[in-house]
Amino acid sequence: MRPKHCFLGFLISFFLTGVAGTQPARESLKPQRVQFQSRNFHNILQWQPGRALTGNSSVYFVQYKIVFLCNMKSSHQKPSGCWQHTSCNLPGCRTWAKYGQRRWENKEDCWGTQELFCDLTSETSDIQEPYYGRVRAASAGSYSDWSMTPRFTPWWETKIDPPVMNITQVNGSLLVILHAPNLPYRYQKEKNIPIEDYYELVYRVFIINNSLEK
Incomplete structure (x- = not known):
């Protein structure tokens, strides 16, 4: 044995x-x-x-x-069809997410x-x-x-790229045209959605004269 x-x-x-x-x-x-x-x-x-x-x-x-987040506000009452999400850890703050997602x-x-x-x-x-x-x-x-x-x-x-800049001289002045990057999403007419539809973009243009006085 x-x-x-x-x-x-x-x-x-x-x-x-x-x-x-x-x-x-x-x-x-x-x-x-x-x-x-x-x-x-x-x-x-x-x-x-x-x-x-x-x-x-x-x-x-x-x-x-x-x-899907249901309610980003500080609410102690659970919205219908939602469960408590752990994304909000501050005192008194509760974030709710939908069931089934x-x-x-x-x-x-x-x-x-x-x-x-x-x-x-x-x-x-x-x-x-x-x-x-x-x-x-x-x-x-x-x-x-x-x-x-x-x-x-x-x-x-997401990180937004800087705009593409085109500079044209017109009657002794400089015409500066800025093109914000396109998004990967399209309208129903197959036209790219501009990023301005999502963000309010503000640009600052600086002109520096590099010529040296003799």
Whole structure:
């Protein structure tokens, strides 16, 4: 009977070692530095490979979700169909979000991609709402845990490029025309939406004379 007990003990030890060994492996595959980079409302999810990944042998899977905020005011009465969100940590402040908006959606174009980025501009077009993105990696039949971004709100976090400037000399004067960057969104008539529809832009133009007096 002793050999059977020894064999059973070996199986239990082997099983526990295998289970314990999978967690460090999954953690080493987990994508790093997962975050949104946004310029002129072009919202790109970016990440770095996990510690165990080198080369192009791994693929990545991307999901996103939106959380619609119901009420940004300090209200102790929960609006209908909403749940308390944790985005407001100030005393007496409560932020409410709608039920049913917390489901993760697959980004089909980035499902099994080998790239280290994913364009989520169309999926994050409601620029005043907060979003989350997450990524997981797969390599040699092993899958990592999900790695999630901080909360991302395009309205607050996008970076607006400076305007394109055209200068024309007209009758001894300089005509300066500024063109604000276009947004990635379009009207129904396929015309780009100007950024002035979202922001009240103010420009300051400075003229510097670099000529040297002799």
